[in-house]
Amino acid sequence: MEFCVTVLFCSCVILSALLVLLLLLRSYRLGRSHLPPGTYGLPLIGETLQLISAYKSDNPEPFVDSRVSRYGPIFTTHIFGEPTVFSADPDLNRFIMSNEGKLFDCSYPGSISNLLGKHSLLLMKGSLHKRMHSLTMSFANSTIIREHLLLDIDRLIRLNLNSWTDRVLLMEEAKKITFELTMKQLMSFDPCEWTERLKNEYVLLIEGFFSVPIPLFSTTYRRAIMARTRVAEELSWVVRQRRTSCEAGERKNDMLGALLAGGDHFSDEQIVDFLLALLVAGYETTSTIMTLAVKFLTDTPLALAQIKEEHDQIRANKNDPEALVEWNDYKSMKFTQCVVNETLRMANIIGGIFRRTMTDISIKGYTIPKGWKVFASFRAVHLNPDHYKDARTFDPWRWQNNSEAAGSGNVYTPFGGGPRLCPGYELARVVLSVFLHRLVTRFSWVPAEEDKLVFFPTTRTQKRYPIIVRERNLSKSHVRTG
Template sequence: MAIFVHYLSILLISAVIFLLLRAYRLRRLRLPPGNLGLPFVGETLQLISAYKTENPEPFIDERAKRHGSVFTTHVFGEPTVFSADPETNRFILQNEGKLFECSYPGSISNLLGKHSLLLMKGNLHKRMHSLTMSFANSSIIKDQLLVDIDRLIRLNLDSWTDRILLMEAAKKVKRNNKSLVGLGPSRLSSESKMALLITFELAVKQLMSFDPGEWSESLRKQYVLVIEGFFTVPLPLFSATYRRAIKARREVAEALSKIVKERREEYEKGERKNDMLGALLGGEWEEDQLSNEQIVDFMVALLVAGYETTSTIMTLAVKFLTQTPLALAQLKVSCWKMSGTDFKGKNHRTVVKLLDDVIDTSLPW
């Protein structure tokens, strides 16, 4: 009993010292008013709970009302300043790279990798961003991209045969207008899952020239676990989700490392492919080659960056088209006219214009 009391006293004293030191350090930083919540955890649980509901705004509204439109909290392992003030946000965005520097919490950085494009700064970031844009805008990719999109959508729509109607699925989205970010698989509707699947398969195809199959599906499942780790308490000891995310990140890195190694050997033998990995292995990097680890982290970031955002836009496009009968009717007519098109040359420009119109329809969100 005495030993238990002794250790409990040490624990309480340590907690008090920790809280005092944290409060002193934050006062020196002159942060905006706010509440840091529990030690280590902060207010992460409240934020995660809010964003898993249909109405996450109260998390910010309640704190803005209590502390002001710019307030301090503690989420995902770090003190964080939230801004709900439009003028402040505009000032920050206009001065990014000058007065402000873009960064991510350490817990997310661990999952992305230290060489991730999202974490790069300075000249290296500019070079990698330029390479990415050059690849995305190349004529070879533009011509092949729509062909791949068409093929993947047809492939996945075939799996819906005798199971679900697209219009009925769209009505379900209409009733459940919410972001896909942070939602578990059981809470996603069929069309949302399909959008996520198509987005990932297309990204893998453009990055590494892999068609949908057992390998890409295994990689996708690991990616889902990694992304789930973004929205949890970043303490491996207490969070099974974060532990799974860390483990999945290692397995993703191992799978991609194997591919990068094989492709580098092929590249040195003169075998080239017109994908993102081929651009990273060659081109402007001939004399200053990226390491395998750098390439892996870069590809991890590209897959993560487009996975949720693109699939969300795809799902919302279906939702808003069902709310705009005229646009939907015009889209149907255009699709019938382009039936059998090869998506190249003049046809490519027509399809891109049509896609732009569909995206514009999704913008009300």
């Protein structure tokens, strides 16, 4: 017994000594490499727990604020198992985005990679990514939206709003709208029982993105993997059916049609991964922006009154109050675009991007070693009072006359930038604008109960933002009789 205790004690001493030696060696190497200043927190877990704890609170900013105050806008930390250079510097963020594939490589947690698939646009690299990114943008540019998508956007939004009575969970309704729009854009499907079943599987899939990517220990992740399999099977069936139709000379003007008709000869697996990831992007991000725009407007009565006035005027200029929203209507929504800009700045649905250095990089007086993670934080820049006055206050008027928008392009990056600029950025703005038009001209509303923002694993409202809606009784004076 005494011998076992002695051996155990000696083993602990040796392990402790090795750990201290490793920490000293790491500190020596880091000190010689001129890394940005910072702290690495606890062994192995670093500062991950502090980061997660902050983002689960009502106000996650102190995690970044305290470190920026102490070390400056570029600092070193240790999160999610790796030493990481954190950037709240807009110039460095732009440098990181602009040098995608040259000095930096995309790098995401394993849970996201496994759930999206190796052929998703998020994980593609090199020439293949460039081709697929261009293809995606070609189906979401202003010309396509104006001539083909705007009609479906308006129609599907109106169809969903027709079912609203009394208490509405706004985030759930917004997700339903964006999923149906994305299904229409990608595969020409109108809402039906099959699309509803597929949406339910997507809910399970998305829940797994920020879970521990080990099925044995995480029920959420295991459930997400199973949902991913079912979604892939359903999409594979669609791809096979459409491939047969395409070979017979039938083609639809949608994303799937372009993939099947192109000269790249993509496999079914590649197409399924690609479509699956685009459905995730369209479903989750735009719906959250729609919800938060309504919440910010509700909390800012002057802004809500002004946007109602703008849209009531658009409606008054039409002979038919139920007339479709046209491209000229969208372009006339000047204050609405201020609201869109400010919502994107405040919400920060894409809080930042992880990248990995492909070589040693010297910048701003520091050296970031090859193979290190870097995190370019858009949120930290958007909420910095050095860049925006009263940065943490919702103020759409700041965008009037392009006063702040005319500043450095490095400061405002809600859709990222460089080769991985979000290809659906214009589509997201149009969807939000049309949604706000239909919402404010048809309904008045009040929050059903107090709700607040949460920031982990993504920005959203804690209770899905329940509201009580009432039909507006607009007088006939609001509608031009011609």
